[in-house]
Amino acid sequence: MIKNICLGILCFISVQLSAQGEFYPPKVEISDYTLSKFLTELTLAVGKKDKDFILEHLDPNILNSFGGDGGIEEFKMYWDFNAESTNFWEVMENILLIGGPSFDASKDKNSYYLPFTFTDWPDQYDAFEHYLVLGNNVNVRNKPTTENSEVLGQLSYQIVKISDPDGEILSENNDWLNITTVDNGLSGYVYGKFLISPIGYRLGLIKTENGWKINMLVAGD
Template identity: 85%
Template structure:
């Protein structure tokens, strides 16, 4: 017989104890390795009308089909948290009739990131994109953290691809935006300085690989006339 603490374990129970211990070790290892990881969910949409609408929307964005967008706007669409909403405001806010509008780029990015699953029996008549907004882990402050969206994204010691050293790589990791030596951060920066949530890696990441949970997101509502876009906003 062997002794584990003050308890005596017979040889018949040794395999079971070994399995339990290995399970605990594996669980702890998994938890540690998964710290800060946030992968896109496996999307299952049970409502065919929503799946069809999202496909049509994706095609319309690719073709820059203004008529499709306008036909599928909710009359009270929310365009910002400081406005009155509505379709006319939408047109002005996005400069929708101008060739220089960034509406198409913004919506394309949202669709590429993807959304959560949708169960019509519980989610009823509304749906939101992207998953970085709907599924964001509560323990990470949405104002201070971003998601490194991609596989093997380089973290560099300088905000440049030239004359800089790669300090490490991250894949779908939540990181904190940091401000080294009083450096001012702005929306125009191509690079942002980040630190992993375990504080093991700090450096610069190219901005296109970083997604804010309170960045642009879209909302849809199901009506008698099909799905309508009822929200396209950023911030809080």
Template identity: 75%
Template sequence: MKNLLFTLICFSTVNLSAQGEFLPPKMEISDYSLSKFLTELTLAVGKQDKQFIVDHLDPHILNNFGGDGGIDEFKMQWNLEGDSTNLWEILENILLIGGPGHISSTYENSYTLPFTFSDWPEEYDAFEHYYVLGNNVNVRDKPTTENSEVIGQLSYQIVKISDIEENRISEETKWLHITTVDNSLSGFVYGKYLVSPIGYRMGLIKRNNGWMINMLVAGD
């Protein structure tokens, strides 16, 4: 969780090199109340503070696309009453990726992060593309760091999932075979550096008593 301390800095200006494919927005948030809440949320996730999360859930929170929603469903889905939950890992990843620098222009007083969902370019199919989150991420000729060669590097750009047998991240290897959108490079990238635009995202809404979490879902 120490990486979340770095996330607090990420709500200031972040300039990223997109190499022509995708330039992440500057994560400067003009709304002070939102910036303050994101800082508090980041600290709460770092401390695994269940009560803070529950206290800031919207009564009608969307938890999945098949349920009824609500706080009780959230608690059950994330096993908050149990001994273990992967909620903290999910929230940490969302916060580490970061959100856009703007409140939604479609829905007043709402905010969705990470930016890989909220600001994803429409010209790239969300089911066929991933985002390389990192600077100089190695692309290898084999899905391993042993006996493989680095054939290129990618920084903060969109890539296409290759239409071959290895076109999925396996639970065993965690590698994905990708191709750059200009077809100049094709190889394997380790899964921790790849973000799906339809992966987990969190929605926030501003109520009279402050910002609340009104969505935590994945998929489409």
């Protein structure tokens, strides 16, 4: 009897440890047809790089940064929106691909924010020091390269701490980042495109008399 209880406790601990730091995308449920329709239209517009659609659906007081005054003209300047080299489309595509939270779980039915890595981030993990490994079976390597490097392990939707070997937090502009799992069980390099910061770019939408509008596109804190 005691042996069975001990085995049960060990199994429970094993499950808890294996689940530590896991953060999977939520099941997205959107009962508001106008919002789901707008998200579809927005996704198509981003794919076609439809500037007119974006400008028509910006809130007049859109927040572009935490240091600016906001507004559509500031938006155009901030993103260099008329230039072919603007990275606006890439940023928007990444946000939409990551996806948002369940709209139906929100108390405010007149606003929606995404990605879920911003809205649902677990409080116990410092947003400035941790990222999410977004993907299944993402390789962790012993060197920041795919050439002549060893795969130390793989991670799927795990929250990890970002640092270099000396403990300094790295910029998300690096192609490869040094990571350590939250249980300190695995350290190595992960390619940057698989790492998402909870305080990276996020998108805010509000419901107005004229339909849904983009009222926020910011990064940082």
